[in-house]
Amino acid sequence: MQNIKNIVAVASGKGGVGKSTTTVNLALAMAAEGYRVGILDADIYGPSMGTMLGVAQSTRPEPTGENSMKPVIAHGIEVMSIAFLIDDSQPMVWRGPMASGALQQLITQTDWSDLDYLFVDMPPGTGDIQLTISQKVPVSGAVIVTTPQDIALLDARKGIEMFRKVDIPVLGIVENMSVHICSNCGHTEAIFGNGGGEELSRTYEAPLVGQLPLKLAIREAVDSGKPTLVADPQGAESEIYRSIARQLAEGLKARGEQKTAMPNISISTD
Incomplete structure (x- = not known):
């Protein structure tokens, strides 16, 4: 990954908050801003990037050399996922070390081009995969995705604390499902509550970069395999994603576009 300038982990404490949707649209938004972009699908048990980007189920990465492979190209961005190496109906019935080993292969054997940004779609939680990424990948910063409801915020706090422990800065918080917009009448209602993202931002002094x-x-x-930035590039939601992308780019530029040194992680019984 030496030829990748910035690696951004997109994470959430729990599933179902729209993390992968945020990842794919942020990557496309960053590409729309003129950057060279890739996505690493780090969710070994539930990979979704291929489906979200409309990659055909039979698609396999092109091998390069003995142990390397080129990422798949979709909508102008480079993508690598375990889904490209297995049958879609095959479940990953693996213990943590096996999943971590598979992720390490994706990390070390993917032949990325010169990229400005690589977005890593993290699985939910704070387990083996998260530690593997923190130890093996020079992550520049993280984006936390949450919804306004209390349960999601509780788990989002755990995600932020995890990144703090491994010295990875949180670049911003994205609040999904802020309000429900009726597709018939346009009425808006905060069915998951409101103010959660702002509270999280204040507590951890991390900017709230967008609300979807x-x-x-x-x-x-x-x-359908055509995310919002592709299906409706001039729409209101696309502009929100592009605004988030610009804020992330500015935040990383302010940090000198320097990769964070890989931390040493130790386990103690204290």
Whole structure:
């Protein structure tokens, strides 16, 4: 990964908050801003990047040399996922070390081009995969995705604390499903509560870089393999994603676009 300038982990404490949807649209938004972008799907048990980007199920990475492979190209960005190496119906019935080993292969054997940004779609939680990424990848910073409801915020705090422990800065917080927008009448309602993202931002002094609505069109876009930035590049939601991308770029530029040194992690019984 020496030829990648910035590696950004997109994480959430729990599943179902729209983390992968955020990842794919942020990557496309960054590409729309003129940067060279890639996505590493680090969710070994539930990879979704291929489906969200409309990659055909039979697609396999092109081998280069003895142990390397080129990432798949979709909508102008480079993508690598365990889904490209297995059958879609095959479950990953693996213990943690096996999943971590598979992720390390994706990390070390993918022949990325010269990229400005590589977004890493993290699985939910704070387990083996997160530690593998923290130890093996020089992550520049992290983006935390949450929803306004209390349970999601509780788990998001754990995600932020995890990144703090491994000295990875949190570049921003994205609040998904801030309000529900009725597809018929346009009425808006904060069905998951409100103010959660702002509270998290204040508590951890991390900027709230964007708030996305709970909108049918966003879900339909990723399910069809044409995310919002592709399906409706001039729409209001696309502009929110592009605004988030610009804020991340500015935040990393302020840090000198320097990769964070890989931390040493030790386990103690204290």
